[in-house]
Amino acid sequence: MQPMAPHHALLVVALLVTAAPSVHGQAASAPAPAPAPPKTITAVLTKAGQFTKFLQLLQSTQEAEQITNQLKGKSSTGGLTVFAPPDNAFSALPAGTLNSLTDQQKTSLVQFHVVAPLLPMAQLDTVSNPLRTQAGDTGRGKYPLNITSDGAQQVNVSTGVVNATVDSTLYSGDRLVVYQVSKVLLPWALYGPPVPAPAPSPADRKKKKAGPAAVADAPAADTAAGTTASEAARGIRGVGGGSCVAVIVAAMWWGM
Template identity: 35%
Template sequence: MASSLVMLLLIIGIAAPWSPTALAKTVNSTRVLAKFDHLSTFNRYLSETGVIKEVDSRSSITLFIPPNAVLDPVIASVGANNLLVIADILRYHCVLQYLEIKEIRSMTNATGIVLATLYQTTGKPTGEYGFVNVSVSHGGLIHLGVPGAASNATVVKNVTQHPYDMSYMELDHPLMPMDLGIDQGAAPSVNNLTAALKAKGNFNTFLGLLASTGVDKSLRSMSAVTLLAPDDDAFKALPPNALAELSQAQKIALLQFHAIATYFTMGSLRSVATPLPTVASSRIGGFELNVSTAGGKGVSFVTGLNRADVTDTELDTPPVAVYAVNRVLLPPEIFALAPAGAPGPALSVAPSLAPELSPAPTPGPSSSPSPSPSPSPSPSPESAPSPSPVMVPAASPPAPPSSETPSSSSSAPEEAAPGRSPSAARASVSLDGGALVAAGILVWSWMCL
């Protein structure tokens, strides 16, 4: 028995440090880059501008780093003490997903793909200037540049990777946002967020819920936001008493699920990597949206339970965008589809969810996708119909992740979460494999007693 206990402790001690979740919280970019003297300028200004906090707060990010020889002249031209502008330059070199050279070559071509950067999350870029175009030439070289313009930088080599969270690559030239130089406080106010909906006259239910929960005040405290507004007809299509059976905590989560803490133009939504974290995601994890452009030039949002189409643009004034949608988006963390012939609607939410939700000001966006369990069957983003579901209590809703460890457990198959990134799937497979090895060793040790 004693030997088995020792074996169990050894298994726990060995397996824990190798979990992908643990790694995501131990990577410090300044320490990683400190090993590379020729990248010291980029590394130093990460700390001096405070951008390092934004970088290390994300568990999936790629830094494209120009060496000192080409970055120093840029810093000199904008002024070494002009930290606001330098911060935006650094942010534009940070792509909001984990990438490797092999992965980039497999997912793009000579035309390229457009990826969101950390600069986009500030809400300051106009049009698609917060995005970077990544393309691959016939010789296999990876090029980066402003969307719609000639690429002006090429990946020289890998620096280092911490799969599947942090990736660092070296560029031969710096990337420069087209609208560089806007002060941090120069972004327009978001007080007109609800004014556009009031003027339209057919968003009364949504506006009433925003006001009664205090979510409208928390949205106004954000530096950038994209709001998906269901019209009155969308709320009428819900099952009877669906809203009445929601607790206050559930109502807040539902409304925050309709807001993204980043400004997106309609064009950028068509090319953004999904799933997208919502304002609810940054508070309690899960609550993510997938974007679909199937069937034409329109944009739809898919939750895993239903699909809502964008019907109109109500407001597009950086850093605020408001889009009308034809259905209320149903998060699987609150709702579940009933089987055929099931009784009337009922709603349920994990009890531990309630204290996490409040109308207090909501923090900025999170780019740490943590795919939520999808009920079965789960409609695909591309082909799912848009039902008016009968709702029953969600089966064993997941408890919210702690502030230290993102949730990564799910009994659903990998393919059940639409838009889930290959990186997240690999991390999950890696963790499951470690658990199986540990279990096998434990069984063997008991058999030897």
């Protein structure tokens, strides 16, 4: 092989020096990849499939949009947890279970499946019950949700009306986690029996047994007393008048 001519060697070096900054410049100026946008509940359930009924409820009640806005908003720092029942869970409901609800009740039903904040699977068996959902009140006969674990990696969800299980994790991100549950979570406020009134306390029972306190009828008593006094006065006056007449008659008799 013939040695490279000096001017050829200089040309190669010049080309390498010229190209090097260009390569480094391109690498330095390349923009960092944008973070992936947070998944929406609609995208998660659509990709999972077999959640048509729940998706319809989410959209008709506008809760899907509400969840998306909450995840984007700065106020929702803790994220959200959604318990999603599949289509076969809705098919197992008695006929008319959903059709009998008003629009507001359907909204409450969907909100009962949404919890804030985000609850990873590892935290589901340590939550404080009853768990507050976006349906609101956890009081007696309202919207209580209880989550427990049987110690064998099975998480149970109880509403007081139905008992369901968490079957799988459909999606888990930094702002949203979606679980598949075995049944539609029917809240007590919409489907439970009427809550009986609380039993009266011992003090209330004692008061009821004694009955109301007797109150004297003062005006009637006064009237009766007044009548008796008047009659007595008339009697005294009558006796006094008769005595005077007797004295006068006796004086006249002795004077005769």
